[in-house]
Amino acid sequence: MPVLTQSIDEDSVFSASISNAKNVYNILKAVHFKDTATVFATENGLKITVEDSKCIQGNAFIQDQIFQEYMLREESVTFKINLDILQQLLSIFGNSSIGSTALKMQHNGYGTPLVLTLEEDGAVTDCSIKTQEPDEILDFEFAAGNVINKVIVVAECLKQAFNDLDTSSDYLQILMSPVKPYFRLSTSGDLGQSNHDIPKDSDMVEFFECSQTQSNQYRWSLLKPTLKAISLANKVCIRVDHRGFLSLQCMLKNESGQVCFVEYYCCPNEPDDDEEDNGCHGPFSFV
Secondary structure, three states: HHHOOOOOOOOOOEEEEEEOHHHHHHHHHOOOOOOHHHHHHEEEEEEEEEEEEEOOOEEEEEEEHHHHHHHHOOOEEEOOOOEHHHHHHHHOOHHHHHHHHHEEEEEEEOOOOOEEEEEEEEEEEEEOOOOOOOOOEOOOOOOOOHEEEEEEEHHHHHHHHHHHHOOHHHHHHHHOOOOOEEEEEEEEEEOOEEEEOOOOOOOOOOEEEOOOOOEEEEEHHHHOOOOHHHHHOEEEEEEEEEOOOEEEEEEEEOOOOOOOEEEEEEEOOOOOHHHHHHOOOOOOOOO
């Protein structure tokens, strides 16, 4: 029986089907920088959250309309899962076949595995992945009302900027200002000082709103995971709040032209931070 026409298990609290597993695989790839992830299923779709060192957080959003079938019998379902294993199973028929692989996911609630059914050219494979108790998720308290500066650029613009900068540097400095140079990315490493300026009237800039000059440093080691999302994105929204906390919102279009989003939050580095706290500072709260 084709995966997309299979009946839903009456014990399932969550079930979703999609004809092209690549649309799930790619969005997960954008936040796959640690082995485990926390999955939140709500009536609006899935949010997959990955964190590292309480300093960087990636969130992938897959809206319910991306799926051909999406069912949730509870208000929300949350569990932790091994993201590395999930990605391997999604490509079980080979990376070149992901686009023609149909996927059905089912979960029967707390303590039960996530069951995957994958079909490609009539071949069907059933797999299950053990779920775990979800961890507390860090709340970066990044509120839109506290955003000081915001820029939306074509993703290719950031890709080129990162290629031009010296990645041997420990830090990336981001300068945003209502006056020139407007938007500057800087590094200082083995090759000396490197600057990449993006004028606000550039064809690559779709939106520029800057109320005051801000200059903050972020550890390259924390920002590296964002490169996956940027490489897959069409547009990127860069926001900085009053504390210097950074938000990168990446808009990704799948092969069907549907839009998904990946958002990263990153702490700024303080000049007097030591190595023990990884250059992060609060305040934080958990959700």
